[in-house]
Amino acid sequence: MEAPAAPGRAAGSDGVDGLAQEPSEAVDVGRVQGEFVALHQDVLRELSSSPYEATALLWLALKQAELHRPEEPPEIRNYQLGFLLAPSFFLTPSEFTEAVDRLEARGFVDRGRRVRCVDQPRGGPRRGAPGPARPPADAVERGQSHLGRRADDHLSFRLTPMRGPGPARPRRGSTIIRPVCLTTDRLILFLWEVLMPSAITYTRFGGPEVLTFSEVDMPQPAAHEVRVRVRAAAVNPLDNKIRRGELAGVFPAEFPITPGMDVAGVVDAVGDAVSGIALGDEVFGVATGGAYAQYALLGGPVVKPQGLSWEVAAALATVGETAFRALKHLDVRGGQTLLIHGAAGSVGAIAVQLAVARGVTVIGTAGAADLERVTGLGATAVLYGDGMVERVRAAAPQGIDAVLDTSGAGVLPQSIELAGGPERVITLADMSAAQYGVRFTGMDPSDRAPEALPELAELAAAGKLTVPIWRTYPLAEAARAHADIDTRRNRGKIVLLP
Incomplete structure (x- = not known):
């Protein structure tokens, strides 16, 4: 296909200009999202290439439209909202750089690092059209002081979140930089002015x-x-x-x-x-x-590890290291019996699995709704609450060698009684530990076991360690x-x- 023509139509007059014909005070989110995704798909088909190239070219075209038509900020806001709502329109610095380089090699971007305007032919600006404006004298200096690096470096960026549908906010730099075409380094500077993580x-x-x-x-x-x-x-x-x-x-x-x-x-x-x-x-x-x-x-x-999901990897870091460290401090070994309070919790569940894998007999306390789950992890499940001490003794007539309290539910006196002394009890959550002579682990940064994470990650990737993920939420719903x-x-x- 003729390299410059198709994306010029898709990202220019037939696409960008048609995305939001009439500026308005309110934005129909569903319509903008649908039209923008469709626009990206059109560009992707015309390019016959990767989604990265389509995203990069579409974004460059939108910036050209913003600079070329500053008198219509609500329309531009719709374009930006489309980027925000549509899935996967987010490139790392290397992805953006590589995409622009590929577009340049195919003729969609000038070899001189100048973005070709969407409404001009490949040979240069239309007759009578203004040429590229010179950057403000302090553009590079502003870039260096604001970004802490050279102005021509490629930076990561993301669209500024919307505060809700409505009229556009004034954008910094939009009344200063008005070229018909942008050099790549000035494009990055401009993006950084309006885009923040x-x-x-x-x-x-x-x-x-x-x-x-x-x-x-x-x-x-x-x-x-x-x-x-x-x-x-x-x-x-x-x-x-x-x-x-x-x-x-x-x-x-x-x-x-x-x-x-x-x-x-x-x-x-x-x-x-x-x-x-x-x-x-x-x-x-x-x-x-x-x-x-x-x-x-x-x-x-x-x-x-490749076999480890992002969710499990993130969930494993603190709870995995904590469980590993607590067992290391207790030094429980195969053939011994360990009582874990809060065995259904995130730390407790990992501690149960690690201890069972080492041949330790585990008694785990939990609520009624979690007893079956604790049993499934390999422990003997015991209901917490009144009568817990008697139930633990019945489940472990051989006695308790050590106690790990992950619950902070005020069970230290009973734990000391079962273990025969405070020196075989560790808590991760009860701030009254010192009162009972019990070791509290977790507040001291030097009290860590960083060697735990590679081992735990491999176990989880191999399916030998389960990290319970209850639910995921978007970042904005923290x-x-x-x-x-x-x-x-x-x-x-x-x-x-x-």
């Missing part, structure tokens, strides 16, 4: 309602960190306690806070001192600056996930998907 943040302690979906700065990795494009972020009960301010003495607040610890994603930036990890690697681990985000930083990334945990509705891990 998003995250869940809160500016005060409180209930789930304090969590908001916000624009944030792109996090930059330190020397020993990597940045990932987040594919999944797990929600932990600890996140809720921090949000409520219950642990302000342990985790000092520096608002705004991006919550979350456990994350899995694709590496898109690597610190200078990082080795063994490359761009594009699929990794998981504990975030150093919040996980409920489109981008997060990791200080000790672990490569994700407040709903927190409400589920606050009211104890969940029966397993909740994972957020950006």
